[in-house]
Amino acid sequence: MCGLLGMVTSHSDAASFVDAINKALPCMRHRGPDEAGAWHDDTAVFGFNRLSIIDLEHSHQPLRWGPEGQPHRYAMTFNGEIYNYIELREQLEEAGYSFYTEGDGEPIIVGFHHWGADVVRHLRGMFGIAIWDTYERTLFLARDQFGIKPLYYATTGAGTVFASEKKCILEMAQSIGLGLELDRRAIEHYVDLQYVPEPESLHEEIRRLESGCTATVTPGGEVKQERYFRPQFPAQPVPKGTEQELFDRIAKALEDSVEKHMRADVTVGSFLSGGIDSTAIATLAKRHNDNLLTFTTGFEREGYSEVDVAAESAAAIGAEHIVKIVSPEEYAEAIPKIMWYLDDPVADPSLVPLYFVAQEARKHVKVVLSGEGADELFGGYTIYKEPLSLAPFEKIPAPLRRSLGKLSKMMPEGVKGKSLLDRGSMTMEERYYGNARSFNFEQMQRVIPWAKREWDHREVTAPIYEQSRHMDPVARMQHLDLFTWMRGDILVKADKINMAHSLELRVPFLDKEVFRVAEAIPYDLKISHGTTKYALRKAMEQIVPPHVLHRKKLGFPVPMRNWLAGDELFGWAQDQINASNTEEIFDKKAVLEMLKEHRAGVSDHSRRLWTVLSFMVWHGIFVEHRIDPGIEDRDYPVYL
Known part of the structure; x- marks a missing residue:
């Protein structure tokens, strides 16, 4: 796990950008506080921040490797984890290759030499990858099929720069001649959807490599993107009387995925809410860790907490449980930090409780499992x-x-x-x-x-x-949500908010083998018997505690409607609107009227208001440089 940052130059002058890379790297030190450094040749420069999870003493990045006769042909940085790295290593050793580390990165670079771009089809995990071929003078970029791990890029006359976090590219803007104009189309998409959809970012000249895609870049050339993952959902009717065989396949696939996701040389814990998704993951994880720690969060306000149910689940599976309760004051204070870590705003109120439960978890573990992806794969949203x-x-x-x-x-x-x-x-x-x-x-x-x-x-x-x-x-x-809501909201907050605390979040539902089974479930076994995720619930009957089996999903509910109407956040919201220099984007008078209507109970504008307020805080940090996000580690850039 790490944060990667690099550049392929147009004029073979990589040495002149090493200082800029080193200056920008600390912007994402939170992604990898254990180790940092940079490497370059005449055309490419790679930097990294490492969070050591597997093969702690070795597997340093950028990782160099080459076949016999071509020593150190490749340089690679990658962000993520490959859960089938042991099996891949064995397969490639049988093909005659030698390995020099015990980590999960080397099988990627060896596999790239063996399979080329098709190496991504062999990887079971989450990843953002950059490989520089010093012989062919070609950069290879890749993201995992669901988009669990991010990868931004920008191309100017100086070359192509790429990074795990956009703020690193913004920090390099002046040195590479990058414009910082906002993308009004992306702003409208954000207001419409409450997140910025891929491949856009709120800056015109910075894009994202899309989930399930690879790309190649040559010095002075464009980023040529190609999609390798296309869901098909080839559902076929299940013959009557054979449904249990399907349920058993689901259970087996998920159990295998959790086992692979537990691979680490550090302690692994699990998030736990009151629903079936996280409870299934935690229950299966407990089979591989007798001392499993689980974590949840909630609010003091009645009806907006799953703390009691989560505690009951933890007791049922025999896990030690840790709870963080968030106050309205803590909530408001954390918002600027969260917007800084996000790079682009995501108007999801559950970001804040996630921030605090991740902060608490990092005091105890370095890796956590979570239940993201179950709704999209198994049909869990009521609107389905x-x-x-x-x-x-x-x-x-x-x-x-x-x-x-x-x-x-x-x-x-x-x-x-x-x-x-x-x-x-x-x-x-x-x-x-x-x-x-x-x-x-x-x-x-x-x-x-x-x-x-x-x-x-x-x-x-x-x-x-x-x-x-x-x-x-x-x-x-489901297909639409995989390419919009999940990768635009769910996975952005899962990655950015946990990595803000140098905490690696793993999502066993979003595994290629689990998806292979889930993709083929017919719709009458997803939405059936008056419930959602019917097939998953049946598959988990012998695994999760009975009290959560058919419980409605809440996740980390937030009392945003009440807080914006009450004393908890109304004054804060009013101050943010008045102070924001966003008149060219928003009709601030109309926004203030919406806030007053919400307080008066005329209409529930909470989601719309939160969308605007989140943008205003983001704008205050990244554009106006008016808001100090309050990042404690102040020896690296905060304003860009």
Whole structure:
């Protein structure tokens, strides 16, 4: 695990950028506080920050390797963990290759020599990879299939720079001639979705290598991206009476994944909420660690905590349990730090409790397991039931459906049936764009008057929907979430917020072998018997404690609606809006009116307000340099 930063120069003048790399590296020291350094030849310069997890005394980066007759041909930095590295090593040794470390990085670089870009198809893990071939003068970049680990890049006349965190590239902007203009299209996408969708970032000239993609770069050339992972969801009906065979395959795949994810030379713990996902992971992890520690967080406000249920689960599986309770004051104080660590804003209130539970966990362990990905793979969101409830509308001719939509708009808010008519009048492509739906277009225009309808969520979702026409309706929603909500929100916060505390988070559900089984589950075994994730629940019947088996998922619920209306956060929010220099982006008067309406109970604007407030804090740090995020380790750059 580490943070990587590097550059391939256009003019074979890598030595002149070594100082800039070394200056920018500390921006992400939190990703790897155990070791740091840089390497360069005449064209490429690689830097790294290492968090030592496997092969602690060796496996230093940048890692050099070469076959017989080509010593040190390759230089590699990578961020992540490869869980099948032992099996890969054995396979490559049988092919005649020699290894010099015991870590999980060397099989990548040897595999790259053996298989070329197809090495990513052999990797079981999470990764952002950069390999420089000193013979071919070519840079190879890659990200894991789900996008668990990030990889940013930017190309200027000086060359192509790449990094695990965008702030490192921003720190190098002047030395490489990089413009720092904001991307207004990406801003609208963010306001629409509450996250910045890949491959965008909020800076025009900085992009992200997409999940499930590789790229090649030559000196002075462009970044040529190629997708290697395309979900198919080839679900087939399960013959009656054979369902248990499917449930057994799910249980076996998940148990094997957890076993592989426990591989480490340091202590591994587990996050634990009140739902089936994290409980399944923790229960299976306990089989491999008798002294398993579990961690959860909550709030003092009643109804916004899963602490009691998580504690009951921990007791049932015999794990020692540690709890962190977050106050409103702690919540507000942490927001600038969190926005700094995120690089781009994510308007998900659960970021804050995650920040505190990760901080607590890092006092005890260096690695934690978590349950992210189960909902997207196994059909866990309640909204996935929508295609079933709206199925009758599919039989109505399109013109009549549009008329029903017009009728719904004439009905007053709160009238029974209005929402059903509205949703039923639209196609799936029109109505569903993921779990984060803060603003419709009219609401967006109220706060950003320059918004363009052609830039709304459909610009992001249309190409993804086009790829899923052969799938059943539930699979199409899952497919969309894999490429939007999961990699834009869920995995960004999982990576950035845990790495803020030098804590490695592992996600056993997002394993290629687990996905292979989950992808083939028919929709009637995902949404069935009045519940979600039906097949997963059946697979876990003999594994998780009974009290969580059919419990509704809450995750880390946050009382944001109440806090923004009450004394806890109303004053803080008002101050942020007034102080923000974002008049060219937001109609601040309209935002203040929304805040007052929310306080008065006229309308629940909590999600919309949080989306705007998160951006304003981010803007105050990265653009205005007005807000000090309060990073304790002050010997590295805070303002960019």
